[in-house]
Amino acid sequence: MRLVLLFTFFLSANGFDFIVENLKKYVNHDADPCDDFYRHACPLDVGIPRDLVFLGFQDILAKNSLKNPRAWDKFSVKKDIFERPRNETFNDKIEELYLHLCENEGNTTLMLKHLEPILFNPAECRGRFCLAYIRDDPNCKRAAKHLNSKLSRDMALYLSESLIEYHNQFFEFVTFIQILNAILDIDVRDGIHLVEEYLEDMKKIAIEWVQKTPWAINNEVSKSIKSLIEQIYLFDNYGENLRNSIDLFIKIEKAYTDCKAQYNDSKKAVELCFLIVSQDPKLKIDVETLSFSDANAYYGLPSIYMGFAYYYVAQFTEAVSAKIGFSGGCVGHEFGHGLIKSTSADDLTYFSNNSRNCIQNQYNSTCKEFVEQSCDTYDKQVDENGADIIGLQLAYELLERHCKDDLKTIYKPLNVTHQQLFFYATAVSYCQGKRSHTITRMDGTLDSHASANIRVNAMISQHPGFKDAFQCSKESRMIKSAVDQCIIYGEHAPQTRKH
Ligand SMILES: [Zn+2]
Known part of the structure; x- marks a missing residue:
């Protein structure tokens, strides 16, 4: 008992449970999770900021700067x-x-x-x-x-x-230093190590999958994919x-x-x-x-850079299922970029066309079902969409390995099962309190990411774990809009023979 009390004190003294706090505040219990899961977890018109994670962590960083002033604040x-x-x-x-x-x-x-x-x-x-x-x-x-x-x-x-x-650039630079300081002040080093462990576990899972993947075997690329995977690591040299x-x-x-x-x-x-x-x-x-920002992440072979938010949640969120849904989902997505080939410049030497089509079919279908202001699926998105799908699959596999016997156990503070909490945490990581639309960049070109609501609903609706967690019926919108799961790697992946 004493241990539990100490632990609670430690949490409240150093950080707070970003996932639990936000889910408690925002989930719309009147909406069916199988109808539009994203808007059930992250509803419109309830005061959610336009980007929950980004703005939430800007706040944490600003408070840290006030609490731990630096000489350079006065430059x-x-x-x-x-x-x-x-x-x-x-x-x-x-x-x-x-x-x-x-x-x-x-x-x-x-x-x-x-x-x-x-x-x-x-x-x-x-x-x-x-x-x-x-x-x-x-x-x-x-x-x-x-x-x-x-x-x-x-x-x-x-x-x-x-x-x-x-x-x-200067503004970004100062924010970057603020984040580096927060990493040391709030000391999320345990969170960093945990995300590192997630990535190493995912690499092992991916290698197991690749070695059983028919299209990789048929086209003799299992070995080259494996050697790419082995190089990938999480950047953690924040001191330097x-x-x-x-x-x-x-x-x-x-x-x-x-x-x-x-x-x-x-x-x-x-x-x-x-x-x-x-x-x-x-x-x-x-x-x-400036390798990462507060609520962003980036992949460039061989490194994965992750923002402060993901380490903070890995450290201060209590439930393992929520940590894996949020921080594991993010590192899975970045790692997933290394496992997708969308252009000839990508590192993989070969990729299955059937998988590419499956990914795009899912995003097309989700787009049609869950359009808010506007929604489009285009070729340039394959890389991001594929990373979403693979990332979620890897994170869920990790969940099964970490919480095998607890998937159906209720997590009391939220009264949901750990299996459900995993998906809720995924939704929190993309939560935006504004109606979604096709994203255009400053220069007018279309962004390579689908809108947040489409990303979440697309990747989770086709995952069997989601259907099981919420016992969704075949007629529900989430399941109706799901295509057969895109199994990109593993023994049930497409054959895609050489021709
Ligand atoms: Zn990405």
């Missing part, structure tokens, strides 16, 4: 950049700074020298690549206006855009990541404050100094190296 580059209005045009800002310096005996020579390499990238200061003559005009207003006009529309637009880009990131942050701060000091720390120099920092190749923020 002036962070304060200035975060407060910087993003819609002002760059050349007006430059005009304003020049005028200010000129009228207050500031260093206009330095300012022009700073601008030359950015505007013209000249070998030497000569002719039209040189701005020094401007400072010889004693009329500050006229000289400032002239400088403004030297920045062509295209150049000003280009610089404004590159500043916006750097601004966004944090050190490198803080090093870069200090360099950025130094370059920025040095620059501003040259302009007497004037607020008007923010834009120019920020531009100088953003153009320095040594201070480049490589977004690719």
